[in-house]
């Protein structure tokens with residue numbers, strides 16, 4: 001999968017409309033520092049910059065025309081985490097359609113817990129990923145699926161603002177109509 005085909009297809013938001021993103025923006029302070037993890041070609045990062053936020057985009061693939069207003073970190077999420085100084089803190093983390101590509105044990109036991117130490121009080125984390133679909137043909141390339149209760153356990157001391165598993169109709173890469181099962185999650189520290 002190349003970054004450019006992430007926005008569109010497979011139930012992603014072709015039109016760049018996302019209620020979760022709107023809600024995430026509402027909760028960020030003015031001029032926030034936001035990290036877009038698994039940023040793809042940076043479409044969501046661009047929106048964050050347009051909204052006046054300093055934006056770090058972590059993406060393991062090389063991006064063809066990187067927007068110069070974004071602080072690009074061309075590396076894997078795990079390497080980025082390792083490279084962080086202990087005192088690094090952001091106001092928000094945007095994780096749209098990336099967790100399904102990462103190792104689930106790493107995500108639930110190491111990565112998400114580590115973000116607890118790298119976020120300001122009142123900071124927000126937004127996640128959109130997939131719940132396992134009952135359709136055996138669905139997105140075989142995803143190593144990990146997440147239920148809301150698994151995420152809620154990781155953020156048990158946080159304010160849960162949005163936590164849902166939702167069915168959505170969309171088209172897959174071959175243009176076939178499919179049901180998708182999304183996990184959407186938004187928490188505030």
Ligand SMILES: C[S@@+](CC[C@H](N)C(=O)[O-])C[C@H]1O[C@@H](n2cnc3c(N)ncnc32)[C@H](O)[C@@H]1O
Nearest residue numbers: 003006038039040059060061076077096097101
């Ligand atoms: C489906 S795309 C989503 C892109 C963007 N977040 C969006 O919603 O449009 C997933 C992106 O995550 C990136 N990715 C996957 N595993 C990664 C990892 N371990 N570290 C950094 N980026 C990763 C992929 O290269 C790809 O660009």
